[in-house]
Amino acid sequence: MVSAAPTADGRLDRSTRFFYGLGSVAFGVKDNGFSYMLMLFYNQVLGVPAKLVALALLTALVFDAVIDPMIGHLSDNLRSRWGRRHPFMYAAALPVALSYAALWNPPDLSVEGLFLYLTVLAVVIRAFIAFYEVPSSALAAEFTSGYDDRSVLLSYRFFFAWIGGLSIQALAFGVLLKPDATHAVGQLNPEGYARYGLIASIVMLIAILVSAAGTHRHIPTLRAPPEKREKTLRQTLTDVRETLNNRSFLFLLASSIATALAGGLAASMNGYFNTFFWGFSAAQISLITLGVFVSAFVALPTAPLLSRRFGKKHTAMLLALLSLLIGIGPVLLRLAGLFPPNGDPAVFGILFATSIIGVTFGIIASTMGSSMIADVVEEAELKTGRRSEGLFFAASAFVSKAISGFGILAAALLIDAIGLQPGVAPADMPADVIQRMGAVYAPVIVILYLIGFALLSGYRISRESHAATLRALAADAEEAAHPFAVKDDHR
Numbered sequence: 314m315v316s317a318a319p320t321a322d323g324r325l326d327r328s329t330r331f332f333y334g335l336g337s338v339a340f341g342v343k344d345n346g347f348s349y350m351l352m353l354f355y356n357q358v359l360g361v362p363a364k365l366v367a368l369a370l371l372t373a374l375v376f377d378a379v380i381d382p383m384i385g386h387l388s389d390n391l392r393s394r395w396g397r398r399h400p401f402m403y404a405a406a407l408p409v410a411l412s413y414a415a416l417w418n419p420p421d422l423s424v425e426g427l428f429l430y431l432t433v434l435a436v437v438i439r440a441f442i443a444f445y446e447v448p449s450s451a452l453a454a455e456f457t458s459g460y461d462d463r464s465v466l467l468s469y470r471f472f473f474a475w476i477g478g479l480s481i482q483a484l485a486f487g488v489l490l491k492p493d494a495t496h497a498v499g500q501l502n503p504e505g506y507a508r509y510g511l512i513a514s515i516v517m518l519i520a521i522l523v524s525a526a527g528t529h530r531h532i533p534t535l536r537a538p539p540e541k542r543e544k545t546l547r548q549t550l551t552d553v554r555e556t557l558n559n560r561s562f563l564f565l566l567a568s569s570i571a572t573a574l575a576g577g578l579a580a581s582m583n584g585y586f587n588t589f590f591w592g593f594s595a596a597q598i599s600l601i602t603l604g605v606f607v608s609a610f611v612a613l614p615t616a617p618l619l620s621r622r623f624g625k626k627h628t629a630m631l632l633a634l635l636s637l638l639i640g641i642g643p644v645l646l647r648l649a650g651l652f653p654p655n656g657d658p659a660v661f662g663i664l665f666a667t668s669i670i671g672v673t674f675g676i677i678a679s680t681m682g683s684s685m686i687a688d689v690v691e692e693a694e695l696k697t698g699r700r701s702e703g704l705f706f707a708a709s710a711f712v713s714k715a716i717s718g719f720g721i722l723a724a725a726l727l728i729d730a731i732g733l734q735p736g737v738a739p740a741d742m743p744a745d746v747i748q749r750m751g752a753v754y755a756p757v758i759v760i761l762y763l764i765g766f767a768l769l770s771g772y773r774i775s776r777e778s779h780a781a782t783l784r785a786l787a788a789d790a791e792e793a794a795h796p797f798a799v800k801d802d803h804r
Contacts, residue, residue, distance in 0.1 A: 315597070316460070322477055325456055325457055325462065325465070325466060326583055328527065328570065329456065329527075329528065329531070330465070330466060330469045331469070331527070332523070332524050332526075332527025333449075333452060333453070333456065333466060333469060333470065334466075334469030334472060334473040335473050335523060335524045335527065336402070336445065336449050336468045336470075336473075336517065336520055336521055336524025336525065337446075337474035337477070337520075337626055338446060338447075338457075338473050338474065338476070338477030338478075338517070338520035339409060339446075339477070339516075339517040339520045339521050340442060340446050340474055341443070341473065341476070341477035341479075341517055342413075342477050342478055342513050342517050342520075343409075343413060343438065343442055343472030343513075343608075344478060345414075345415075345477075345479070345482050346476030346478075346509075346513060347370070348479070348577060348580030348581060348583075349482060349580055349583050349584055350482070350485065350509075350584065351370075351400060351416075352366055352367075352505070352581050352584070352724055352725070353500060353584040353585070353588075354417070354503075354506050355431060356426065356725075356728070357501060358501055358502075358506065358761055359419070359427055359503070360424065360502050360513035361424055361427050361431070362424070363724070363725035363728045363729060364427075364725050364726075364729065365424070365428045366431065366723070366725060367722040367725035367726075368428075368430040368545060368722075369428055369431040369435055369720070370431075370435050370722070371433035371437070372432050372436065373432065373436040373439050374439075374552050374719070376439065376440065376588065377439050377440075377443065377711055378396065378711065380439070380440050380443055380519060381443050381447060381676050381707040381708070381710050381711040382704060382707045382711070383446045384401065384443050384448070384703070384707060385447050385451070385669050385701075385703035385704040385705070385706065385707025385708070386701075386703060386704055386707075387401075387703075388447060388451065388703040388734075388801060389451075389542050389699075389700070389701050389702065389703040389704060391695075392537075395531040395532055396447065396535050396705075397448070397527075397535070397536075398448035398451060398452055398703075399416075399448070399525055399529060399539075400531060401445065401447070401448040401706060402444075402445050402448055402449055402521065402524070403443045403522070403525050404441070405441045405444035405445035405521060405790070406445070406517075406518050406522050406525075407514050407518065408437070408444075409438065409440040409444075409517055409518070409521065410514040410515065410517050411514070412434055412437045412438045412441065412520035412798075413438055413510065413513060413514045413517060414511050414513075414514035415434055415510075416431070416434045416435075416438065416510060417506050417507055417509055417510025417511075417513075418507045418510055418511070419431075419466070423500065433453075439587045439692070443544030443707070445521050446499050446710050447703055447706055447707045447710050448703060449524065450683070450706040450709065450710065451703045451705075451706045452535075452702075452703035453466050453467055453470070453573045453683070453684075453687050453688040453702075453706075453802070454687040454700075454702040454705075454706075455535050455702060458529070458691065458783060460620075460688065460776050460780070461617060461620055461776075461780050462617055463684045463688065464620035464621075464625065464680065464681065464684045465617045467584075467616075467683045467684045467687070468612065468613050468614075468616040468617055468680050469597045469613070469681045471609075471612065471616075471676050471679055472609050472610075472613040472676075472682075473520075473685070475608070475676060476606065476608040476609050477516065477520065478594075479602055479603075479605055479606055479609065480516075481509070481512065481513050481516060482602050483599050483602040483603050483606075484509070484512065485505065485506075485509045485532065485594065485600045485651075486499070486500070486595045486596070486599035486602060487595070487599030487600075487602075488599075488754070489505040489506075489508045489512075490502055490505035490506070490509075491505060492593045492595075492803050496506045496787035498560070498588070498594075498595070498721050498738060498739065499594070499595035499596075500584065500588055500595055500598075504707065505543035511514065512547050523587030527727070536700060540545065542580055547563055551689050554618070554701060554707075555696075556693055556697055556701045556704055557705070557708065559692060559693050559696070560771070560773065561685075561689055561692065561772045561774050562686070562689045562693070562705065562708075563771075564741045564768055564769065564770075565682065565685055565686065565769065565771050565772050566708055567687070567714065567768045567771075568682075568711075568765045568768035568769040568772075569682060569709070569712045569765070570712055570765075570769060570773075571761050571762070571764040572633065572717050572761070572762060572765035573712050574723065574761050574774040575637075575757075575758050575762045575765065576675075576726070576740075577719055577723065577724075577760035578723040578724055578754070578757065579758060581723070582724050582727065582750075582754060584598075584761045585600070585724075585728070586644075586731070586750070586754075587749065588739055589733070589739050589742050589747055589750065590644075590647075590747055590750055590751060591661075591664060592655035592656065592659060592739055593656060593661070593664075594800075597661055599629075600661075600665065601664060601665055603669050604665050604668060604669050605668055605669060605672045606669075607669050607673075607745075608669050608670075608672040608676055609672040609676060610761065611673050612673050612676035612677045612680065615677060616628075616676070616677045616680040616681065619632075619681075620681065624713070624775060625681040625684055625685050625688075626681070626685065626769065626772050626775070627750075628678070628750065629677075629678045629682055629685070629769060630678075630766060630769055630770070631761040632674040632675070632677050632678040632681075632683060633665070633674070633675070633678040633762065633765070633766060633769075634762075634766060634803060635671075635674045635734055636671045636672075636674035636675040636678060637758070637759065637762045639667050639671035639674065640667065640671040640675075640758075641755055641758055641759060642667065642753045643663060643664060643667060643698075644755050645755055647751060648748070648752060648755065649750050651715070669677065673740075682709075683709060685711050685772060685774065686705050686706065686708075687702075688774050688779050689703075689705055689774065690702050690705055691779065691782045691783060691786060692778075692779075692782050694775060694786060695707070695782055695785055695786055695789075701777040706724060720766050727750070727753050727757075729730055730749070730753055731746050731747055731748070731750050731753060732746050732749070733748040734765075
């Protein structure tokens, strides 16, 4: 028998929202580090060629392609006294923390040794992050079936992911990455990265354990797994294929892949642009990071409001487009010779403001995307008879992690294409190299976002269709509960 979700009416108390959202701090810290700092650290600081860094992370991504859906399927079907999701969440905490700390504290190895070290740790970190993130994310579809309430719940998840990642990044650039006698630029000082890794790992450990413990009380009222029956591998794979073969989900996933590539490229190149293209110091980068805190706080209440007013799909499409225009605008103006030169106070002021606005729009668009995935769960259940929250959010997690994997590959190719050499101080970087950075980067970002924007139009679930699906599921449940009831068509 399948037990009902604890909050079928959609009303979630604040503590549930808080603890559910808090766990995403771990993913936010990890994703921020992989996206914004890892390439800079292993390439510019440790001297590993950009292509090898990208290859290491792409290797981990191949493992993700198998691990994520496997964890999603297992957490959909696990039977334990701690429910389907929480055993995975608790098990992930310590391995995530230990492996992430080790990533930023590598031993003294050759370039080839560092490549292998990075590859192994990237696989381990991604696997154990999936052990937490996939089951934890799937709880959103169990906690509430409300169309707008899911946007509220997931806005907390994105809020904490951004706050966690930004806090550690601001600490790194504002406090830990300091210039010294041998490193005139703080971003190139290896000691700061070692301290960053230790602090970040502790934060991740605490976030996972507190979130799991804070949502533990809901276990008795969460949905139970389907009745256990023996399946062959072929039957299992058939179930997975049937579940994921949902038109709206496939369009949403394809759109997410395109925008993930764009976002990953932007994140991976962020440190390069701030350091070389705009000439910012570590302190200025830290201030920009702190400014983006405003984005997270604005997006938290705004995402549900826009969802109620315009619907998830239209909100996501509009704000994704605005985020692109605002984010790429300064680069295009600089290439056209219409932007102030580096060193002018206006440069920092403009980038500070556009970062806040663009990231706000981006967070809201991403929140809508995750909420749209939650709405697919019931549509698929109506078609297949199975609830597979874990599978759908596993696919989402895979795309999110592809941000750092394929994004770093794109960044590596761009770095090689423009001739950016490791260890060169910003003041010594040739002007034509910096110009090429913007000229190659801008069109790639625009094309990827436009592809994602076009694909999102294929998503068909609306507030009305979701409500109709819930009514159909309720009718099916009633019929299953009273299979011999006789309809009176003449009432």
